[in-house]
Amino acid sequence: MRPGAGPISTxxxxxxxxxxxxxxxxxxxxxxxxxxxxxxxxxxxxLVLTLAGTAFASAGGGVLNHYIERxxxxxxxxxxxxxxxxxxxxxxxxxxxxxxxVAAGLTLLWWVNLTTLLLAAxxxxxxxxxxxxxxxxxxxxxxxxxxxxxxxxLGGYTAATGTVGPAGWILFGxxxxxxxxxxxxxxxxxxxxxxxxxxxxxxxKNPEAxxxxxxxxxxxxxxxxxxxxxxxxxxxxxxxxxxxxxAGIGFIWPSVGFHQKQTATQARRVLLASIIYVPxxxxxxxxxxxxx
Numbered sequence: 001m002r003p004g005a006g007p008i009s010t011x012x013x014x015x016x017x018x019x020x021x022x023x024x025x026x027x028x029x030x031x032x033x034x035x036x037x038x039x040x041x042x043x044x045x046x047l048v049l050t051l052a053g054t055a056f057a058s059a060g061g062g063v064l065n066h067y068i069e070r071x072x073x074x075x076x077x078x079x080x081x082x083x084x085x086x087x088x089x090x091x092x093x094x095x096x097x098x099x100x101x102v103a104a105g106l107t108l109l110w111w112v113n114l115t116t117l118l119l120a121a122x123x124x125x126x127x128x129x130x131x132x133x134x135x136x137x138x139x140x141x142x143x144x145x146x147x148x149x150x151x152x153x154l155g156g157y158t159a160a161t162g163t164v165g166p167a168g169w170i171l172f173g174x175x176x177x178x179x180x181x182x183x184x185x186x187x188x189x190x191x192x193x194x195x196x197x198x199x200x201x202x203x204x205k206n207p208e209a210x211x212x213x214x215x216x217x218x219x220x221x222x223x224x225x226x227x228x229x230x231x232x233x234x235x236x237x238x239x240x241x242x243x244x245x246x247a248g249i250g251f252i253w254p255s256v257g258f259h260q261k262q263t264a265t266q267a268r269r270v271l272l273a274s275i276i277y278v279p280x281x282x283x284x285x286x287x288x289x290x291x292x
Contacts, residue, residue, distance in 0.1 A: 013083040017094060018101070019062030025278055026058040026152045027051055029175050032282045033156025035289050036167055036235065042160065049112050050159040054120065054152055057105025061124045063098030067091055068132055076197035078190055112159045119155040123148045139202040142183050150175035167235040173226050174281070180219035181255055182274035185267045188212050209262035216270060220255040224248030227281075236288045243284035251277050 034042065034050055066073070066084050074085035083089040102124060109117040131145035153175045157168030184202060187194055191203035203212045227244045230236040254269035 010089075013088050014097070017063045017066050017083055017089065017097070018059035019065070020059075022062060023055055023058045027055050028278050028282050029150070029153040030054040030156035030159070032278075032285050033153040033158075033168060033171055034160045035156075035282070035285050036171055036230075037157040037160030037165070038289065046112065046159065049108050050116065050156060053105045053108030053112060053116075054155065055105070056101050056108060057120045057124060058152070060098045060101030060103075060105055061127050063094055063101060064124075064128055065132055067094050067098060068128060072136070072197045072199070076190075076193045078193045079197070109155075109159075113162050115158040115162065115164065116155045119151050119158060123151040123155070126151075135199050135201070142180060142187070142202065145183070146176035146179045149179045166233065167230065170226065170229045170233075170235070174223060177219050177223040177226055178274065178277060181216040181223075181251070181270055184212050184216050185258070185270035185274065188262070189264055189267045189271070210259075213259040213262055217252070217255045217259045220248075220252045220270075224252060236285065239291055240284045240288035243280065243287065247277055247280040247284070 030050060034047060066082065069079075070082075070084035070091060073079035073082050079085065084091055084094055106117060106120060109120050126148040127145075131141060131148055134141040134144055150172045154164065154168050154172040157171060158164055161168070187199075187201040188203040188209070191201065194201045194203070202215070203209070224245070227248055228241075231238070231241045251273045254266065254273045258266040258270050
């Protein structure tokens with residue numbers, strides 16, 4: 001920690017380490033899975049255990065990711081001022097902090113059920129030891145990263161049901177597909193920085209922007225198609241359908257714009273649409289569950 005750092009700034013640094021934006025998205029994914037898998041009124045205690053355990057495990061994984069990538073982060077303008085590469089927090093302390101958070105999260109999920117615990121553990125292992133190192137080796141890292149990125153949704157479903165079911169796998173597929181345009185838009189916006197940091201992101205490795213734009217559009221369309229499987233197979237009703245179709249079109253629209261014209265403005269629109277999509281999805285599943 002830097003000399004003279006005050007308690008407020010130190011707390012802000014630790015808060016940054018847990019990757020709050022990603023942790024929030026992960027918790028939303030788990031909530032979507034839990035509500036989708038719930039029959040009748042959910043158990044408040046089970047829901048709290050599931051979301052708290054997921055949050056702690058995700059936060060711990062974020063801290064450990066900061067620890068693993070601290071040297072590469074120092075090479076990128078966007079990440080050079082993070083707590084570890086800037087020297088504001090000691091790497092050893094961050095390592096212990098991350099392990100404690102993961103342990104706390106997995107302990108809470110142990111009280112949920114074994115399947116959910118194992119899915120959370122698998123998520124952390126794949127995130128730290130598959131996706132993270134592959135970011136510097138292959139442009140397929142984004143595709144591989146969709147697995148740990150989508151598992152929390154499946155974990156939320158198993159928390160409610162105790163088992164993996166078709167509806168859970170459909171939701172898993174939705175979150176996997178959602179991540180591709182989300183991260184490709186972000187990677188395109190910071191492609192030079194990613195290249196400087198040695199990351200093998202498609203926009204950094206492939207100078208042809210159309211390749212990135214094509215994938216963003218294809219996966220946005222696939223997301224809408226996959227989202228329709230839930231009502232088609234009678235896992236959700238018309239309220240979900242009435243919400244998710246406009247949300248899907250709202251995601252595809254900026255993807256079409258980026259496909260036509262690859263600019264920072266269009267990429268930001270794709271990114272914003274992806275960020276908005278997840279809470280809308282959760283709201284659609286929740287409203288459908290409670291109102292039908």
